[in-house]
Amino acid sequence: MRKIGGLLCYAAVAVVSKNGEDLFSRHSKESYLSARGGSDASAIEQLRDRFEQAKNHGGDIALDDVDDLCTVYLAPSSIPNSGLGMYTTREIRKEESFHLREVGVALRDRAVHSTGNAGGDATKLLNQYPWSNTVLTHGIYETSMMESLVPGIGMLANSHLGLVNMRHHDPWKTETHKDGTDSFHYTESLTMDDVGRGSYSTHGHVIFEATRNVAAGEELFVSYGATWFDAREDRLGVIPDEANFIEADGILERFFRQNKEEMKEFELHRQYKLLLDNAEQRVEDASDKDEKRVAKKVRAALPNSVMDAFDVLRLGSTARWSAKDSVRDVDWLKEHGACIDNIRSYPSSLPNAGSGAFSTRSIKEGDTITTTPLITIERDELMLWGRNESGEQRSQELIGHQQLLNYCYGHRKSSLLFFPYSPVVNFVNHGGPEKSNAEMRWSTYSYSKSDWLAEPLDLMKANMKTGLMFDLVATRDIKRGEEVLIDYGGDWEERWQQHMEDWDSGKTPLDDLHNMTNYGNTSAVSELNLNSIVRTVEEQQSDPYPSHVATICLFNQPEGGECSDGAGEVLCRSRWEPSFDATKSKLCDIISRRTIQGRDWYTVSTNIFDKVSGEDMSLAVEFIARDAINFIHRPYTKDQYALEAFRHEIGLPLSMIPEQWLDLEGDELYEWPSDNQESE
Numbered sequence: 001m002r003k004i005g006g007l008l009c010y011a012a013v014a015v016v017s018k019n020g021e022d023l024f025s026r027h028s029k030e031s032y033l034s035a036r037g038g039s040d041a042s043a044i045e046q047l048r049d050r051f052e053q054a055k056n057h058g059g060d061i062a063l064d065d066v067d068d069l070c071t072v073y074l075a076p077s078s079i080p081n082s083g084l085g086m087y088t089t090r091e092i093r094k095e096e097s098f099h100l101r102e103v104g105v106a107l108r109d110r111a112v113h114s115t116g117n118a119g120g121d122a123t124k125l126l127n128q129y130p131w132s133n134t135v136l137t138h139g140i141y142e143t144s145m146m147e148s149l150v151p152g153i154g155m156l157a158n159s160h161l162g163l164v165n166m167r168h169h170d171p172w173k174t175e176t177h178k179d180g181t182d183s184f185h186y187t188e189s190l191t192m193d194d195v196g197r198g199s200y201s202t203h204g205h206v207i208f209e210a211t212r213n214v215a216a217g218e219e220l221f222v223s224y225g226a227t228w229f230d231a232r233e234d235r236l237g238v239i240p241d242e243a244n245f246i247e248a249d250g251i252l253e254r255f256f257r258q259n260k261e262e263m264k265e266f267e268l269h270r271q272y273k274l275l276l277d278n279a280e281q282r283v284e285d286a287s288d289k290d291e292k293r294v295a296k297k298v299r300a301a302l303p304n305s306v307m308d309a310f311d312v313l314r315l316g317s318t319a320r321w322s323a324k325d326s327v328r329d330v331d332w333l334k335e336h337g338a339c340i341d342n343i344r345s346y347p348s349s350l351p352n353a354g355s356g357a358f359s360t361r362s363i364k365e366g367d368t369i370t371t372t373p374l375i376t377i378e379r380d381e382l383m384l385w386g387r388n389e390s391g392e393q394r395s396q397e398l399i400g401h402q403q404l405l406n407y408c409y410g411h412r413k414s415s416l417l418f419f420p421y422s423p424v425v426n427f428v429n430h431g432g433p434e435k436s437n438a439e440m441r442w443s444t445y446s447y448s449k450s451d452w453l454a455e456p457l458d459l460m461k462a463n464m465k466t467g468l469m470f471d472l473v474a475t476r477d478i479k480r481g482e483e484v485l486i487d488y489g490g491d492w493e494e495r496w497q498q499h500m501e502d503w504d505s506g507k508t509p510l511d512d513l514h515n516m517t518n519y520g521n522t523s524a525v526s527e528l529n530l531n532s533i534v535r536t537v538e539e540q541q542s543d544p545y546p547s548h549v550a551t552i553c554l555f556n557q558p559e560g561g562e563c564s565d566g567a568g569e570v571l572c573r574s575r576w577e578p579s580f581d582a583t584k585s586k587l588c589d590i591i592s593r594r595t596i597q598g599r600d601w602y603t604v605s606t607n608i609f610d611k612v613s614g615e616d617m618s619l620a621v622e623f624i625a626r627d628a629i630n631f632i633h634r635p636y637t638k639d640q641y642a643l644e645a646f647r648h649e650i651g652l653p654l655s656m657i658p659e660q661w662l663d664l665e666g667d668e669l670y671e672w673p674s675d676n677q678e679s680e
């Protein structure tokens, strides 16, 4: 969705719509407030408890705060021609965390490693969905060019810039040692003995929160940023942003002050036509591109007839009028929607598997647990190709796969992969034939485009829309609190067994993974962040930090120049304010430390090299406080970037894949231990 290559960025837009406030009519029950998760610390405590319960009760967990009835639905979006959207049937209070935590799957340096087809090619469906790295905070430093896919609200919720009600929750803004995404299982249980290391995302804990009160029945909207829409004007038309809707509201307000309803109808029409003519003239008269764009968007926000303008009055704003059904009747949602909150993520009951999806309600055999749209991805797009010797061109050497492969469904005989993106569905783990209690099927939901199963492969690859869907169906009765497991298939199982054998025997190429210095432990990073003192570069010579650790400094550039030589210490200090905006953080070296009035202050030097201008923008900064310094993983040292980590798609039975999509022998993809074995 938003940004590609730093072009567009996720802005934490705090849009407060009057509509939402007005519609928020009744106070909800207390459990609902307690369910908002409270502080992150208590959320982690809760998770710890759940983990203990999971371990002690054979995987089942208690879910005291779950509503009996479904609270999140997939249903047609209220934005015309925008496919499906996501709706809540219970009110969500401003700043309340959305209860379904998500996984964030990082995409690594696609422009460098992908084939010509991918990485920046705007015609690829996959390229419509990644968030800029600021959503997975500190992701900025994970790799050179990082983007991420965040299912649930991060992919399924549409964007209406005038009705935004959800945004990514950023604990790192106030607690610099947190990156806002890491789930506790990651810091708790991931050790060198963990054979699952790197095979699942370390961002298993992405949280969204409400930017304003959200009414029961309301569609959930995030901001993709205005520039995302500007870049797609050809395909999507002119899409107003929040300011344009507000301006249009002002124009209508003036119109209705001057022209009363009791005026003669033809006079009203005439006056309104004049209003529209003026709006169009403004587009004509605009002196530059930006002005023209604003004028076009304001015009697009205005209704085309005076009758519709009266409708705006009734609904309260042009934004609300442009998506009339953005607050749907809950009964309508029950009838037309598909329930998508029957599962939540908690630490898996399986060893080495990271998080899992747990049923929040009792499900009967044959019932649909959740329904998910899919994006189709070509296998090539997830391959990591090396570089030639000069580093300028891609080589023919396949060096690995994007971690996203592990979250995709497919069959080795097809180059087509499917990535589901309903909430929590990506946490469903492999139970093998014995433990599985569910399976993925092509969806029977009325909005699933099942006729696409007859489409030729080329058309599927070129498709810029989503349409195919999966249902996750219970294959036996599932208790509330039980982990939902499917069978990833024989190919997956075989590769996993091979991976475990290689791991146990300490065989190469897994040596890198065993090597602490290369893919270091996150607990070490978290612990350093709790230390009050940061060692200077000189101190580190005799007392080094682990090599996977780097320091970033978060501070605001002073207005009106740097701390000059002549400036006194106090002035310097007041100028270099810590900032918790990760987008402004910089990798930095700690040069010296001084204690003034009992408080430690640091001189740091940032090392920034502007890739675009080629300019060395390194900066020496004096006097920043400890809380403006943060320990993070050095680029490429998080587990997901270990090239040798386990990689395999989730297997679909051969019988599910239409014959015309079977374009591969399949054996060339991985070094198959048993090449000729036909696996379902």
Ligand SMILES: C[S@@+](CC[C@H](N)C(=O)[O-])C[C@H]1O[C@@H](n2cnc3c(N)ncnc32)[C@H](O)[C@@H]1O
Residues within 6 Å of the ligand: 103, 196, 199, 200, 201, 204, 348, 350, 351, 352, 353, 354, 355, 356, 406, 407, 408, 426, 427, 428, 429, 430, 431, 646, 648
């Ligand atoms: C679709 S993801 C499932 C969610 C994942 N557990 C997480 O925490 O994000 C698939 C990955 O989960 C892990 N996984 C799933 N089932 C597993 C199992 N039975 N044993 C070990 N790892 C498993 C593997 O790393 C696999 O590549």
